[in-house]
Amino acid sequence: MDGKKKSKILESNLWRELKQGDRTAFNSIIRSHYQLLFNYGCKISKDQSLVEDCIQELFIYLWEHRDTLADVNVVRAYLIKSLRRRVINQLSTKDQKLVDRVENFAAETKGNFFSFSHEKFLIDNENNKAVQEKLKAAISNLPDRQREAIYLKYYSGLSYEEIAQVMDMEKQSVANVLRRALLSLRTLFSLFVPMVFRYLNQTQA
Known part of the structure; x- marks a missing residue:
């Protein structure tokens, strides 16, 4: 049994014990x-206090409603989705236009809503700062939905199913979004940094 399967089983057991x-x-x-939740939340909102509050509220809710929680196969995906919804709801009282962008990733606008501070998950051992900056700029110009999918896949390590x-999408739709990204x-980079794409090809499954 590989590490990912063991981790899922452990998470499922912990969830059952929480209930x-x-x-x-x-x-x-x-x-x-x-x-993981804090890093993801900070991609949605730069207000770290807001993110921390939403995480705290999420875990308080889980404990207070533990008796009625549904069975969950993938705990981290459930938690990320729950946090995503809470942060969006909090932002709705501050900036409705921003929320509209979050809820409409399918529109694939080219704003900077879902941003990255580091791209080490894509460049791994690449030490060339020029390459890093070019890759960072290229990712920032991807549509919102593609940037989020890349973050969840290559930074957070989620599977297509997760x-x-x-993101409330079909698994095949996720694969299509990542493929386009x-x-x-x-x-832009296949000739410039082939190592990057050898790594990507190995981790798409």
């Missing part, structure tokens, strides 16, 4: 996912 009122399991879920759950990046 039974096991605070140790609940704390383990928090420790395992907090940083990304589909987070990688094709756009390859057009």
Whole structure:
């Protein structure tokens, strides 16, 4: 059994124990996912306090409603999707136009809503700063939906199925979005940094 399958089984067991009122399991879920949730939330909103509040509210909700929680196959995807919804709802009171952009990734606008501070998940051991900057600029010009899918796949390590759950899409649609994004990046970088795309090709499955 590979590491990912073991991790999913462990998460499922912790979730079941949380539903039974096991605070140790609940704390383990928090420790395992907090940083992932915080990093993702900060891609949606630069207001770190807002993100932290939404994460706290999410975990409070889980504990207070543990008796009625549904069974979850992939805990991290469930948590990311729940946080996404909470952050969007909070932003709706501040900037409706921003929320409209978040909820309409399918429009594939070229704004800077879903941004990246680092692209090490794509360039791995590439030390050329010029390459890093060019790749970062190329990713920032991708449509919102493509940027989010790339972040979830290559930074957060989610599978196609998990990304589909987070973004409310079909699994095949996720594959299509990622394929278009990688094709756009390859057009710019296939000759310049072939190592990047050897890495991408190995991690698309």
